[in-house]
Amino acid sequence: MKHYYKIFTLTLLLALSTQLSFSQEVNSNRWSFEAGLSAVDLYPVGENAPQGEYFDEFLNLNDHYNLGFYVGATRSLTKNLSISARGTVNEISKWGDLGQADESVLVDNLKYYGLDGMINYSFGQGKLQPFIAVGGGYTWIEEGPFNTFSSTSNSLVGAGTANGSVGVKYWVSDNFGVNLQTTYKHSFEDYLPKHWNHNLGIVYKLAKDEQNGVETKTPEKNNSRWSFETGLSAVDVYPVGENAPQGDYFDEFVNLNDHWNFGFYVGVTRSLTDNLSITAKGSLNELSKWGDLGSADESVLVDNLKYYGLDGMVNYSFGKGRLQPFIAVGGGYTWIEEGPFNTFSTKEGTDNLVGAGTANGSVGVKYWINDRLGVNLQTTYKHSFEDYLPKHFDHNLGLVYKIGNGKEKVSNDRDGDTVPNEFDLCPDTFGLVSLGGCPDTDGDGVTDKDDLCPEVRGLVEFGGCPDTDGDGFPDNKDNCPKVKGTDNGCPVKVVEPAPVVTVVPAVVGQRKVYFNYDSSKLDENAKSILDEIAANIIADKSNFDISIQGHADSRGSNDYNYKLSLVRAQAIKDYLTSKNIANSLISISGKGETEPVAPNNTEAGRAANRRVELTINITAK
Incomplete structure (x- = not known):
């Protein structure tokens, strides 16, 4: 059966040559060409030392890979089926090893030439296309110490091979791609070693000359x-x-x-x-x-x-x-x-x-x-x-x-974006082909004509507007675009009655400050209340003391809520002392979730419970 490889290889090469003669067909993008790096590895092929077991140290580039280059051409027959021819030039200096640590058995740069034909089947039609291939070819390797079979020194010895490949192509664009492929080449003669040929190359696909019977315009x-x-x-x-x-x-x-x-x-x-x-x-x-x-x-x-x-x-x-x-x-x-x-x-x-x-x-x-x-x-x-x-x-x-x-020169394209006027949704404005010829200034995937916020990158579900605080209200409809809330984008407000103050014999006042969920940060409303308290006390010049009591809603553990209520009270004290209220006149305590003023089963109730109560005792002069 050894002579059958010659018939098989010649048939593949003849078929490729025949297809080449018809390269001016209508759909000329069936041709692609490639070139790149070839790595020949004679080690993991299931042979005795200095070669090794199948797939042993399969990716050991340093000890076993011999680097050269290859060129190839591929002709597509259907969407998934193609044939290819490839030529490889290399020099073999690494043959295998004899078990010594990190030692590669070296030979004297033996010349390597390969001509191969393959039938390829690819999976998928997208940018990433895995494929398998089978075929055959003819390979020559110069004789050396581990492949000496003739009586002529430095002679090239050749034999046919049966080939099997797996690989993947990634198309960077319609015409330009990258090919990563590994091929096992099984020799039909004992004097030519079995080996692997790994390829990494750049692929260029010829563009179509015609589409649907209509000649495309020549680019400028x-x-x-x-x-x-x-x-x-x-x-x-x-x-x-x-x-x-x-x-x-x-x-x-x-x-x-x-x-x-x-x-x-x-x-x-x-x-x-x-x-x-x-x-x-x-x-x-x-x-x-x-x-x-x-x-x-x-x-x-x-x-x-x-x-x-x-x-x-x-x-x-x-x-x-x-x-x-x-x-x-x-x-x-x-x-x-x-x-x-x-x-x-x-x-x-x-x-x-x-x-x-x-x-x-x-x-x-x-x-x-x-x-x-x-x-x-x-x-x-x-x-x-x-x-x-x-x-x-x-x-x-x-x-x-x-x-x-x-840009492709099209006579009926007023804005020059390569989309013909009859298909251009924005025929007088330069735009993107992917968006029907309309521009997208902020790059959020919503065309400017449909974008409610055309100069700010936003979300498609909000008509191209952003939602900075992530509360589900887009910024253009959010009354508090930087604070998360449920009341038109703002936190729920708690309305409290005006403070009741007893005048004689002492003035007792109580004010409340509210906090967002799981927070001890003072918002602008809280600071406004505290500024008013500090200003009134300082202006009155009466004797006073302030008792600050922190509270929390019921979400979280008892211990966590107690600590959070105490931190909130401390935040109020720190703010008042920064307004020249004496530290010694202010006392704080935390009640956690133990003294709610409203049920904790509604958002409004929980908001009312996230509070700090300030009790102000002013002694009359």
């Missing part, structure tokens, strides 16, 4: 100022004008096999004018090739030294068409792990990262496939400010995605 000039990119980074420390194992400037400049170390990069660019822009970029790599010592076809190898770079550039592009050459200058900071040809620190141990600033110069070209998607080819010379960090080149090949804000 894309005024986007932001673009994002990701792709392959190749670091070369050789042709930089240094002594062996490095070489002269531009010597063997494009010798990918001997000198280029492959990793990946991500970047973001902000356009300032039609020609001027600024870019920030991050690079991640591992250096295994340092240079040569003059031996034919021999590269001086180092042990996968970690490389990290952060760079900022100012770019100037020539031309405004699809092909845009550019130059760039800038600087950044680069870290390279110490190795046999760059050991400069006195720090003990291994894996020491050494970093320094660099001055950068670039030349490159961008080609725009359409208004949003392009390809960037760029080479950057990075000159270190410190001797301990080697000068080097960083070559980039990546996909660029531009965030568009150009």
Whole structure:
């Protein structure tokens, strides 16, 4: 049965090629393209050491993942079914382990190439789309110490594979998404190891050319100022004008096999004018090739030294068409792990990262496939400010995605919001497509024409008005918008008779102050009463003493309500003393819930019981 994989793989690839020839069909959004990071893992595949059991250390990136890159194309057949083709390039330096703690069995950067075809079935039609896939392909791995089967050294050995995948795609927009996928590749030949291939990439879906038989309008000039990119980074420390194992400037400049170390990069660019822009970029790599010592076809190898770079550039592009050459200058900071040809620190141990600033110069070209998607080819010379960090080149090949804000040119759209007049609920006011072409100034989901509070963010159930105190009365109808209450948004008022004062032989007066539920805070009404009491006593200049008695309603425990009533009485005393009433003339006590003046089974009754009673004894002169 081993020959059947060839028929199966060729059938998939032939079907994909046939579909490609009909790529100009009406519904051209059936095509999507992707590129990103590939991680090949030969360890958790159910084999003997140095490989391991199925799914053992499945997410051990440090010891087992070999990073490379992949590109792919997908053709949708139905809403859920699609076929895809993918190519992968990698180098295998981590094979497995022999049980030693945190030790990975290393091999000498064995070349890896894969071509695969898959049939995919996705679940759901929203932004998040999980999927499964089955298929086959052909994979080549360079022979090494654990996969030596031929008599030819450094030869590539290939075999067919049966593939199974699970993954998920998340669509950031109608055209732009992210793919996370893991694929198990089972070889049909013993000499090619079984392995896993994990992918993380960016997906771009071609837009429809037509909708319902009506040709869409061509967008105006894309005024986007932001673009994002990701792709392959190749670091070369050789042709930089240094002594062996490095070489002269531009010597063997494009010798990918001997000198280029492959990793990946991500970047973001902000356009300032039609020609001027600024870019920030991050690079991640591992250096295994340092240079040569003059031996034919021999590269001086180092042990996968970690490389990290952060760079900022100012770019100037020539031309405004699809092909845009550019130059760039800038600087950044680069870290390279110490190795046999760059050991400069006195720090003990291994894996020491050494970093320094660099001055950068670039030349490159961008080609725009359409208004949003392009390809960037760029080479950057990075000159270190410190001797301990080697000068080097960083070559980039990546996909660029531009965030568009150009508006679709529609002849019957007076306000220019892309909603045709006949469907625009606000045809003369620029608005949001999601709200039928009407604006929403405060962003609360209620259009301005229907919003009772159009400049203040509010709640849909209150016609776009807020309810600051959360009492169920919107602010525009709340008589006390900052105080929670049930009487048109205000706390229930307790009406009490005027105080009765006996004049002879002494004046005895009683006043009451009320509190909100579970509170000892004085409101404005309470302060007004206390201000009046203090002013009258001071003006009268009679002998007096004040007895303050706190109370609470029945909600809560007896002990809690007693303490709360005492705190309320203390709050009254503190306020009076702040108005120059002597502390020694004021006494306080708490009664808790023991002396209600009204039933506690109604809100009005409970409000009446949340009180402090002030008894004022004034002795006549």
